[in-house]
Amino acid sequence: MLDTIKRREELEAKITDLETSLNTLKKQLREEVQKEQHRDIDHLEEYLDEVDHRYGNLRDFWGIVRKELRDFFARRKASDTNGGDSSA
Amino acid sequence: MSSDMTVPGVEKSSSSTRSLLLDWGLVVLLVYLLLVAVSLIGTGFKAAAGENARTLFAFAVNPVAGLVIGTLATALIQSSSTVTSIIVGLVAGGLPVGIAIPMVMGANIGTTITNTIVSLGHVREGDEFRRAYAAATIHDFFNLLCVLIFLPLEIATGFLAKTGYMLAGFVEGAGSMSIKEYNVIKPIVKPAVHLVQDALQHGMTEMTAGATMIAGGILMIVVVITMLSRLLKKLMVGKAKEMLHKSVGRGPLSGLVSGTALTVFVQSSSTTTSLIVPLAGNGVFSLRQVYPFTLGANIGTCITAILAATAVTGPNAVFALEIAFVHLCYNVFGVVLVYGIPFLRNLPVMASERLAERTAQNKVYALAYIVAVFFLIPGTLIAFSHWLGL
Structure with a gap:
């Protein structure tokens, strides 16, 4: 116990x-x-600058989106072509 | 001792004091010009359309149209203070408060595009982008949720208009509770408005003079608030730091108060909500810590329109104040209801986290989101409401 x-x-x-x-x-x-x-x-001053330069962000972002969209359509095109070949 | 001998430190400090005084003088001048600009819009409508001013706004009777106009105008100008001040001017000119209410709700949605754009600056940073994007879009989801709850409620009951009218009556009304007699703004704004009116009416018809005052007033508001916000950012950065330092580790109420105060100081809710994006992106502040801070920005931004409304004269002055108070009440009720109820409070958190995760994997989501929320859905809603005959 x-x-x-x-x-x-x-x-x-x-x-x-x-x-x-x-x-x-x-x-x-x-x-x-x-x-x-x-x-x-x-570092608040730096962040305030970031707010003032936001339109530069859009340009950069647009470049990335365009690349992603190009890659996406290229992959689709490739898979369509492969699908078409196999069915032929 | 020669009197032209100067001590470098003393000279530098006196020149910085002079520059500070100049900057604050400019702030006072800009606030004065803002008040004049809002009054000019009201006076311009009275001159151009007289009693028919109300019919000019018939196109926005549909509340969805009003909501979309407020959203798009704010998304394009990227300042809710500017748009709500313009709305106050329009109400002073005859825009019915019932039409203006969905517009101020739309201004809340439109202003969120700015911090979303700021968060895109972290787009190459993986996890940092995910956190920054969630911190930006939590404000969007909160404001969308508020519209979904409060717009149907307002259409059904008119509770915001009634509360706004009651508060406006306290400031503008003739009752014993009124503080109208103590308003020092009107007497100092009136002479400038009359001066412009007299100058324009000399070489123009009344209608052209009115239209010029409206256009000039709107342009002045845009320029003045942009300049004011830039200047205050420079002047108040130290105060903003001090306030943020104080709110660290103190819980959501302190965040809410800091967000409100910071927005009042810089006269821009988008600056406040954009500032928290890099803070959250770094991972130093969590999403739940920055959430109340963004809600404070919604409340703080109302001060500009309230200030602008105090300068309006004539029979519509009470309605100008009413719409400014409606905006304040809407934002305060929104925080109390949505942030106060845990289930509702968590919806914007979950939605923004989920969207941020998807967007971090595929950036096309961010583009689709901006196009959908700020342009596609508003357009579809207008078409749908017309089809329903609203």
């Missing part, structure tokens, strides 16, 4: 230790994240 109680107490102590460690780790993580957030906020 004494053994069982001792074993249970040991387990409870281990859980308390783990919970304390977990809370410490969570706190550390929260502090790390918040530190990073403060660092990022210090």
Whole structure:
């Protein structure tokens, strides 16, 4: 009986230790994240510039979309041709 | 000691103080010009169309048409403050509030195109693009959801118009609760509007003079808000940083208040919602952390139209204030209802995350999304509502 109680107490102590460690780790993580957030906020001027130059983004994006569309139609054309050949 | 001896540090600091004073002087001048511009539109309509001004807006009686006009105009000008200020001017000129309400709702949707375009700047960055795109489109989905809930409710009950009218009555009405007597804006705006009106009516017919005032007023609002927003961005960047630093780790309400305050400071909701795109893209802020911040932008943007409405004179002044308050109430109710109910709150999060995942894999989705939400669906809705005879 004494053994069982001792074993249970040991387990409870281990859980308390783990919970304390977990809370410490969570706190550390929260502090790390918040530190990073403060660092990022210090770069606000750069982000404001990004807002002002948004039309450049559209040009860049349009180039990527055109390439993806070209690739898509090329693949379709190739699969149509292959399908046509096999049926012939 | 010779009096022309100068200390470099002192000279530099006095020149920066002078430049700061000049900048703030320019801000005051621009706000004044905004107030004059809104009044010019109202006065222009009265001169050009008189009592028939209401019939000019018959084309937008269909609420879907009003919604689409607000969406497209804001997507093209990329400023909801500009469009809502123009709407206030139109209401001052005779546009019925009932027609204007779907337009201000549309302005909320249209303004979201700006941060979506900003997020496209991360298009080559894989995961960074996915996060940035989700942070941009969460605002779109929130505003779309608000329209889906509030537009039918408004058509059925008119609760926004009634609340807006009640608040406008408090500012403009004749009752004992009115603060009309304390309005110092009207007396300082009136002389400038009369000056322009008199100058134009000398060489033109009343109708041409009215039309010129309307066109000039609209152009002035666009130019003034663009300049004001640019100037305030430069002047308020330090304050914005300070506010963001304070809101870190403080929960959603603090994010909401910061988003509202930042938008009031820079007079542009699209600037606020675009700023959070790179912050979320870097992965430093999570989607759920930036979400309330974008909602604050919806509330903060209403201040421009409220300010503009206080300058309107004449019998339509109360309606100009009504539409400005309708915009505020709509955005506040939207936040309370959609963000307040967990099920509704999660819908924009899920929709934006899903769309961002798809778009990160295939960029064509982004193009299809912009074309569909801002152009194709509005066009289809107009055609469908005409077909239904709305």
